[in-house]
Amino acid sequence: MSAIYILWLRELKRYVRSKAQIIASLGQPVMYLLALGFGLGPVFQKAGNGSYLQFVAPGVISMTILFSSVFSGIAMLWDRQFGFLKETLVAPVPRIEIMLGRTLGGATVAVIQGCLILVVCLIAGFRPAHLSSLPLAFLFMALIALVFAALGTAFGSIIQDMQGFQLIMNFMVMPIFFLSGALFPLTNLPKVLAVITRLDPLTYGVDALRGALIGASHFSLLWNLSLLSVIAVAFLSLGAYFFSRIQL
Amino acid sequence: MIRVQNLVKKFGEFNAVKDISFEVQKGEIFAFLGPNGAGKTTTIKMLTTLLTPTSGKIELDGLDPTHHRNEARQRFGIVFQDPSLDGEQTAYENMELHAVLYKVPRKLRAERIQRLLSLFELWDRKDDLVKTYSGGMKRRLEIARGFLHTPKILFLDEPTLGLDPQTRNQLWTHVKHLNETEQVTVFLTTHYMDEADRVAQRIAIIDHGGIVAQGTPQELKQQTNSDSLEQAFLALTGSTIRDEAATSTDQMRQVAKMWGNRR
Ligand SMILES: Nc1ncnc2c1ncn2[C@@H]1O[C@H](COP(=O)(O)OP(=O)(O)OP(=O)(O)O)[C@@H](O)[C@H]1O
Ligand SMILES: [Mg+2]
Numbered sequence: 001m002s003a004i005y006i007l008w009l010r011e012l013k014r015y016v017r018s019k020a021q022i023i024a025s026l027g028q029p030v031m032y033l034l035a036l037g038f039g040l041g042p043v044f045q046k047a048g049n050g051s052y053l054q055f056v057a058p059g060v061i062s063m064t065i066l067f068s069s070v071f072s073g074i075a076m077l078w079d080r081q082f083g084f085l086k087e088t089l090v091a092p093v094p095r096i097e098i099m100l101g102r103t104l105g106g107a108t109v110a111v112i113q114g115c116l117i118l119v120v121c122l123i124a125g126f127r128p129a130h131l132s133s134l135p136l137a138f139l140f141m142a143l144i145a146l147v148f149a150a151l152g153t154a155f156g157s158i159i160q161d162m163q164g165f166q167l168i169m170n171f172m173v174m175p176i177f178f179l180s181g182a183l184f185p186l187t188n189l190p191k192v193l194a195v196i197t198r199l200d201p202l203t204y205g206v207d208a209l210r211g212a213l214i215g216a217s218h219f220s221l222l223w224n225l226s227l228l229s230v231i232a233v234a235f236l237s238l239g240a241y242f243f244s245r246i247q248l
Numbered sequence: 249m250i251r252v253q254n255l256v257k258k259f260g261e262f263n264a265v266k267d268i269s270f271e272v273q274k275g276e277i278f279a280f281l282g283p284n285g286a287g288k289t290t291t292i293k294m295l296t297t298l299l300t301p302t303s304g305k306i307e308l309d310g311l312d313p314t315h316h317r318n319e320a321r322q323r324f325g326i327v328f329q330d331p332s333l334d335g336e337q338t339a340y341e342n343m344e345l346h347a348v349l350y351k352v353p354r355k356l357r358a359e360r361i362q363r364l365l366s367l368f369e370l371w372d373r374k375d376d377l378v379k380t381y382s383g384g385m386k387r388r389l390e391i392a393r394g395f396l397h398t399p400k401i402l403f404l405d406e407p408t409l410g411l412d413p414q415t416r417n418q419l420w421t422h423v424k425h426l427n428e429t430e431q432v433t434v435f436l437t438t439h440y441m442d443e444a445d446r447v448a449q450r451i452a453i454i455d456h457g458g459i460v461a462q463g464t465p466q467e468l469k470q471q472t473n474s475d476s477l478e479q480a481f482l483a484l485t486g487s488t489i490r491d492e493a494a495t496s497t498d499q500m501r502q503v504a505k506m507w508g509n510r511r
Contacts, residue, residue, distance in 0.1 A: 006348040014336050083332040090296050091349035092322040248298045 003093040004101040011072065011105025015112070022113075025071075029064045029117050033057065033124060036183065049185065057121040058209040059182030062144055065114040066202055069145045070173050072106025073152020073239070074165055086248055099243040103153045103236070107145035114141045129215040136221075137212040143228045144205035150232065153239035157246050175200075182206045186218040201231045249274040249401060249433040250295065255304035257290050264290045266457040267304070272450075275431040277423070279438065279448035283485055287457040288437045289329055292405050295435070296326055309400055325350070325399035327390055329406045329437075335379030339370055339389050342378060343396060350397040364392040367418065383410055391419055398426065404436040408443065420447050441478040451477075455485045 015022070037053040037060075044052035079085040088098045118137075128134065155168050179193075180202035189197065197203050208224035211217030217224070250272040257265040265287040272278040280288050293299040295306060297317045306313055313320035333342055343361045352360065365371040368388040378386060387410050394402070404423070408416045424447060426432045438444055444451060445465045453461045453468070461468055461484050465477050472483040 002348050002351075006345050010334065010337065010345065013341070017336060079334075082335060083328065083330050084334045086298065086328055086330075087332040087334075087346070088349065089298060090321060090324075090326055091346075092318065092351070093349055094318055247300060248293065 001097075003091070003097045004104065007088070007098060007101025008105040008108065011102065011109055015109045022116075025068060025113065026064070026116060026120070028067070029060050030120055032063065033060045033117075033121060036060075037124065053121075053124065053126055054214050055185070055210075056183060057118075057124075057126040058213050059180075059206050061114050061117050061121065061141065062180070062182055062202060062206045062209055063177050064117045065110045065141060065144045065205075066148050066177055067173065068113040069106055069110035069147075069149035070152040070155070070168075072109055073103065073149055073154070073156040074159065074168060075106075076102070076153070076156030077159060077161075077165055080160070080248070085246070089246065089248065095244045096240050099153060099240050100236075103146075103149045103239060106152060107142070107149035110145040110149060111138075111141050114145070128213045133212045133215070137209060140205060140208040140212055140224070140228070143225075143232060144202070144209070146232045147201055147205070147228060147235055150235035150239040154235065154242045157239070157242035176202050179203075180206050181218075201228070204228050204231075249276070249309055250278075250435060251305075251307040252291075252295075253305040255291065255294065255306065256302045257287070257294060257299065258302045264457055265294070268454065268457075268459045270452050270459060270462060272433060272435060274433055275427065277427055277434040277436070277447055277449050279436050279444040279451045280454060281437065281439075281441070281444055281451060281481060282454035286454045288454060289405055291454075292326070292403055292435070292437070296324060296403060297321060323399060324401040324403060325394055325397060326403040327394040327405065327407045329409065331386060331390070333378045333386055333389060333393075336377065338375050338377055339365065339381070340374040342389065343393055346393045347396050352397050360396060364395055367422075368392040368415065384412060384415070387411055388415055391415075395422060395426075398430050398432060401433045401435065402426070404434065404438075406437050406439065408438060408440060416443070423447065441476070441481055445477040453481065453484050460484050 033053075033056065037056050041052040044050075044055065049055065076085065089095070091098070128137070155172070159165055159168060179196050180200045181197050182202070186194070186197060186203070186207070204219065204224045204227050207217045207219050208221060208228065211221050211224070252271070253269050255265055255268050256263070268291070280291065282288050290299065294301045295308065295313065297313045297320060300314055308320050309323045311320045311323070334345070337345070340361065343365065344357065347357045347361065362371065365374050368391060370385060370389055370392065373381070373385070378389065381389065391407055394404070394407075402423070407419060411419070420443065423434055423436075427434055436444075436448070448465065450464055451462070451468060452459050461471065463471065468480045468484075469475065469477065472480040474480040474483055
C-alpha cells in the first residue's frame with residue numbers, strides 16, 4: 001500500500017513542480033474552448049441547438065483529462081530513458097502496486113487539470129445546470145481519468161522510443177478525441193460515424209459529463225456509469241499485464 | 249546463494265551471454281570481470297528479474313527469479329551501472345522513496361537516510377533536485393541509496409565508475425563491513441583490477457559472453473604466471489581494445505532508441 005502511495009505522490013510532486021508544463025498543457029484546451037465556443041457559437045445556435053459554449057465545455061474538459069492522463073502513462077518513456085524505471089522494477093514490491101501508484105497518480109493529475117479547465121470554462125461564461133450535480137461531474141471526471149491513465153500505462157509499457165510516442169499520439173489519442181462527440185452532438189450522425197463513436201470509450205465519458213453538467217445526455221447516466229467502470233477495470237488489467245512484462 | 253547453469257541471452261541474432269555457469273556461496277564476495285560488452289550487465293539483469301533469460305537456470309537463495317519474481321526481489325539489493333535516480337526529486341526524496349519501496353521501518357528511515365547521506369557527503373545538498381547534481385554526486389547518491397536496506401545479496405555493477413578515491417574507499421570499506429557483520433553475499437563488477445584483487449574472494453572472468461576462467465585472485469595469477477590481477481586479466485582476455493567499439497555501438501544504440509528505430 002505504501003508503495004502505491006509513494007509513487008502516486010511522486011506523480012503529484014512532478015506535476016506541481018513543472019509550472020511551465022501546467023500552463024503549456026492548459027493552452028490547447030483553452031484555445032479549443034475560445035475558438036470553437038465563440039467561433040462556432042453562432043452557426044450552432046442558428047441550427048437550433050442552443051449555446052455551443054454550453055455544449056462544448058464538457059467536451060473540452062474531457063479532452064484535457066484525456067490528453068493529460070494518456071500523457072502521464074506515456075511519460076514512462078522518460079523514466080525508461082533516464083533509468084528511474086529500473087529502480088522501481090527491481091524493488092521488492094509486486095509490479096501491480098508500482099503500476100497502480102503511477103496510474104492513480106497520473107489520473108489524479110488529470111482530474112486536477114480538468115478542474116482547472118472547468119474553472120476557465122466558468123470564467124468564459126459556461127454555467128452548469130445544477131450546482132448539486134457537481135459531485136457527479138467529479139465522479140465522471142475521475143472515471144475518464146482512470147480509464148485513460150490505465151490505457152496510457154499500457155502504451156507506456158510497450159513503446160520504447162519517441163517514434164512510438166508520436167504514433168500513439170497521432171493514431172490513438174487524437175482519433176479518440178475527435179471521434180468522441182466532444183465537439184459534435186451524437187444525434188443524426190451518418191451511419192459509419194455513429195458506429196465509430198460508439199466504439200470510442202471517451203464518447204461515454206463526454207456524454208456522462210454533459211449529462212452531469214448541463215443535464216443533456218444521449219445515453220442514460222446508469223449506462224454510462226456502468227460502461228465506464230467496466231472499461232476502467234479492463235484497461236487497468238491491460239495496463240497491469242503489459243507493465244508486468246516490461247524488460248529493460 | 250547464487251547458482252547459474254547454462255545461462256544464455258540472445259538479443260535477436262546477437263548472443264550476448266553464451267552458456268555460462270557459476271556458483272556464489274553465501275557470505276562470499278564474488279567479482280565478475282570482463283572487457284566492455286562482455287555480458288556482465290546483461291547477466292546481472294537476468295539475475296535481478298529485469299531480463300528473461302533465453303535459456304538456462306538461475307537460483308537465488310534457492311528461488312528461480314524468472315518464476316518467483318517477487319520473492320527473489322525481496323532477497324537482493326542493487327547498484328546499477330547506468331543512472332537510475334529520479335532527477336525531478338530531491339536527494340532526500342529519492343532516498344525516502346527507496347526506503348518505502350524496500351520497506352525500511354519508518355522509525356529507522358530518517359536516521360539511516362541522514363547517516364548515509366552524511367557518509368557520502370551529500371547531506372548539505374539533500375534538498376536539491378537530483379538533476380542539478382554533478383555526475384559524481386549522482387553516483388554517490390546511487391550508492392548511498394543502495395545501502396539503505398541490508399539485503400541477503402548485493403549486486404554492484406561497476407559501483408566505483410566515476411568516483412573519487414575517497415568515495416571509492418568509503419564504498420569498499422562499507423561493503424566489506426556488511427559482508428563481515430551481516431554475511432551479505434556480494435556480486436560485483438569493476439574495471440579496476442586492484443579493487444577486485446583487494447575485496448573479492450573469488451573471481452570469474454567473462455569475455456565475449458563466455459566465462460574464460462574462475463578462481464581466487466591467487467589462483468588466476470598462478471594459472472597465468474602473472475604478478476598482478478591486471479596482468480592475469482590481460483593474459484586471459486587478450487589485449488585488443490573493446491572499449492571504442494563498444495562505446496560507439498552503445499552510443500548508436502542510444503541514438504537509435506531516442507529517434508525511433510526499434511532494435
Ligand atoms: N537491449 C539490448 N539489445 C541489444 N543488444 C544489447 C542489449 N543490451 C546489451 N546488448 C549487447 O550485449 C553485449 C553485452 O552487454 P553488457 O551491457 O552486458 O556488457 P558489459 O559486460 O556490462 O560491458 P561494460 O563493461 O561496457 O558495462 C553488448 O555487445 C551489448 O551491445
Ligand atoms: Mg556493464
